[in-house]
Amino acid sequence: MLLSHLVEAALDKHTHTDGGLPHAFYKVLALIYDAPGKRMRLKVLSGELRFSPSRLSHAIKRLEALGLLTKVDSETRGKSWDAVLTDSGVAFVRRIAPQQMRIVRDPLLAVLDDEEVTLLADIADKLIERLESPAIP
Template sequence: MVDVRWLDDDEQRTWRSFLAAVHLLETGLDRQLRRDSGLPHAYYQALAMLSEAPERSLTMTRLAGLLRSSPSRLSHAVARMEADGLVRRRKREGDRRTTVVTLTDTGMERLERAAPGHVSEVRRVLFDVLDREQVDRLREISEAMLGALDPGGDEPRYQVR
């Protein structure tokens, strides 16, 4: 029998508050983006990663890693974004096994139109309710959690370059 370290009342309250906040944050950001730009949050994140990459291009493997997405889920999303003209796919020259995804001008324009509303919502629900010390602490906490959840992940965690 495994000896379980059960959560005490304070830990349980923290855990449940954290889960509720993460759920409502993701749901709210997705709802805002769909309403204002027609983009799901997952597509916005992919377009943003591509926009920051050299030549606005990344391999599917690299993009999946940055997004913490499965290759199959990303492949489906990229196919839909490609059908909408937001990205294009091509095989890497000299390596037919590697697929490169590139943000199109149309995709960049769509991202640029979506970004102000998205950033305003992120600011409203996160940064405007925290002081500078809390923001620094949240980043430290998030990075510590990412270290446990994704020990082989990219450092710094969300920078492409």
């Protein structure tokens, strides 16, 4: 629990300092950035982030107001919305992403060898699978 908290706190601190946004908002932008066409359905985005609809709605409104993304009708499904990064949103992710990687990679992963990093990834995958299992309430 402490490790999770400290990593998230460090990322949030740096995202606020470097970009003026909460880390949760950066995660929204980063996921859309990696999507085809820098565009993602809001329902898919909510699921990927494990955000409630109201939490995602709040983030989308704030990011729209800052000009980092726009909300548009979905091209693939009626009565759905997509979030699309603006040029400013793309530039924001490109500016912040390397700093985010350094925050995790340098202080944490640098103390692990390649085998330990692989083992950590395997363990994380198993824990995520278990936590997202329908057997867990």
